[in-house]
Amino acid sequence: MIKSIAIKFLLLLSIFCGLNIIYTHTFYQSDLVKYAKEDLDIKQSQENTDVYYFGESSNITYAPDDSTQASISSLCNLFYPQLKIVNINKYATHAGIYRHWLKQMDGRKKLPKAIVITMNLRSFDAAWIHSKLESSLQQSMVMSQAYPHLMNRFLLALQAFDNKTVEQREKDMQKQWKTEQLIFDIPFKYKTVREWDDGMANGGHLTPDGKWDMKKIELACHYIKAYAFNLNENNPRIIDFDDISLWCKKQGIHLYLNLLSENIAYADSLVGKELVFLMRQNRDYLKQRYQSENTTVIDNLELVNGHDFIDQNWTTEHYNERGRMRIAKNVAEALKIQFNKAYIKAY
Amino acid sequence: MLFNSLSFLVFLPIVVLLYYLIAPKYRWLLIFIASCYFYMAFVPEYILILFFLILVDYFAAILIERNQGHKRKLFLIASLTCNILLLFFFKYFNFANQNLEAFGSLFSLHIKPSHLNIILPIGLSFHTFQSMGYTIEVYRGKQRAEKHLGYFANYVLFFPQMVAGPIERFQTLGNALKAEHRPLLENFKSGLRLILFGLFIKMVIADNLAPHVNLIYDAPLQHSGAEVLMAIIFFSFQIYADFFGYSTIALGSAKLLGIDIMDNFKTPYLSKSISEFWSRWHISLSTWFRDYVYITLGGNKVSLPKWTFNILVVFAISGLWHGASWTFVVWGLLHGLLRVMESYFSKLFNFKAKDKWNIISVFLTLKTFALCALIWVFFRAESFAKAMDIFSALTHNPFFGLKWHELAFPLLLILIMIIWDMALYTKRFDHFMDEHKAPVRWLIYSGLLFLLLAMAGTQKFNFIYFQF
Structure with missing residues (x-):
């Protein structure tokens, strides 16, 4: 019986290898386009690429009345016309996905000289960590795992990735808001996001006639949930950025962490100085943790004016052309560390 | 745990391997633990509902067997009531209340019944029907009451068929679970x-x-x-x-x-034909309804109008079994209606x-x-x-x-x-x-x-x- 099983097992293994070859030459490419387009973009980008720009919606969102719809990365490219800057973009992406994208370059003969990675302060918050979009982001990584292509395709169908339900993610998010203690250097009455949010929800803003200003309250609550956290080494994004930083160091690639602008003035007027304190404290933490010989943290946190944010009624990092141009210029300035000779003053 | 998940593809070989490695007399325990683990991957606390169901029907069957006359019937009714109430509470409570509210509004009565915000325990209709089938069989004297609680629990819990059937009879599954199996190629x-x-x-x-x-x-x-x-x-x-x-x-x-x-x-x-369709589709449910509802109502040994009524009742209940909504009832009734029409026409034209x-x-x-x-x-x-x-x-x-x-x-x-x-x-x-x-x-x-x-x-x- 054992001999018979062994023969069958070997036969099955050979069939699998054959099927894997057939799959790789038939459907694999179209599946990559369908499920992991960014991985394919990285794999197909030419090896003479100088700089990769990894971003999310902030890079490619524009206002309807913008005179140019150029992305931050393309605007940045204006300062370095001789450099080949390749832009890889996906909505709601975060450090975990960027790390995965970097790994797609493993085994290349020639690596880029620099990588610019978008660092969105909100991506460190509980709402983004436990976002319902996370499952589809996790799904996008399955096709490029270190298994045979056919196996990866099957794992995708088996939903073999972090595929928690929306309800479970919501539960995890609420738990984090309720239990994670906020640490301030200044006296403050609220200890958690939940407490702070409840405090704001109970009449935090009044209209001139003394009624609750529900619109403002709602937005203020949203700001609290988006920015009220203390960064530390246990944050999953920090763990991922640590990995990214280490990988770049090993490969000898200069890493630029493009910390995006947030609407600080609005956060101040809506919620107060305590929230701004946390935002700045987290910015300082990131700079302190990552700024090194090999890594540059480009601090844009307070660079863009409040009115240059496209979404005034929500927390996003979507800027109009003025905002994008300012950030692109700042990134271009930072890149001078390596590419000073190639720099031209574009605007 | 879903069959089409990586966890099941890991779980199953482990269970199979352990099953043949351990001594036959302990296998029931392995099946019990594996089935509980399998079920608890959905909503863990709902396993308690199953335990309750198992205990009720286990003791009910023993009491039915030990007693004579009307007492037997009493224990059967008690067991069936428990099963149906459980099913009603989790599956039909909100549906009944919605209908009550709608009915009240016909007479301008503003009934505001409470609404239960609970998830339906997965496969509840299957467990209850399987378990009810067992007590009915014991009552009818076609099956002896199982004395080993573990085997009976496994009959209700057996992970390959616990969440969506087939709805098995104890005569087959219960006895198969007790048998000593060798690893055969x-x-x-x-x-x-x-x-x-x-x-x-x-x-x-x-x-x-x-x-x-x-x-x-x-x-x-x-x-x-x-x-x-x-x-x-x-x-x-x-x-x-x-x-x-x-x-x-x-x-x-x-x-x-x-x-x-x-x-x-x-x-x-x-x-x-529709009647052939029902002998080929979800056979375990069709035979359950045939044996425990249709035959109880008189089967085909009744007048034509009564038979028509019985068929429609059986199909309507079958529809309701699927889901707490009138759309399911209509689905069942339409099948019943076609089944009846088919029978009339085939008799009328002597066609088969x-x-x-x-x-x-x-x-x-x-x-x-x-x-x-x-x-x-x-x-x-x-x-x-x-x-x-x-x-x-x-x-x-x-x-x-x-x-x-x-x-x-x-x-x-x-x-x-x-x-x-x-x-x-x-x-x-x-x-x-x-x-x-x-x-x-x-x-x-x-x-x-x-x-x-x-x-x-x-x-x-x-x-x-x-x-x-």
């Missing part, structure tokens, strides 16, 4: 073949049809009649592939443990379809499929209004507006399904494979394996019958 071969085929049917056919069906059913009025017609046909195959796929994996998983459970499907869409295939039987098969497909609309639509939208959309531009490039793949899948059904008309997949020589068998394995690994649907679709 034949069982492994059969089991693995069935699992491969079941996964293929579910993950390739059903899961690739589902997105097309959902797209149309979500907004039927935005699509042409031809597209809606396609969705109706696709859903008929989706639900078949989904449930048949589940049942086949269940069969294969049990077979790996040396346990035979019943076939729940026998190519139902090749039926020439022949087993042999000819042009008439092909026509009858197509007619039966068309009727079933149309009635499935009530099963799939979330409400009457949605069902009506589907039928209304059917009349708009019924012959054009098809995007053939999008339909080519699902149509190909349906063709594959039809070919398989024709091949498996009188036999099960594992037996079908036995009839072929090794090169043909391995060619079929390779084809199925390739389609499964490379073409399985990538969206998450739970087994449709899990919700019941």
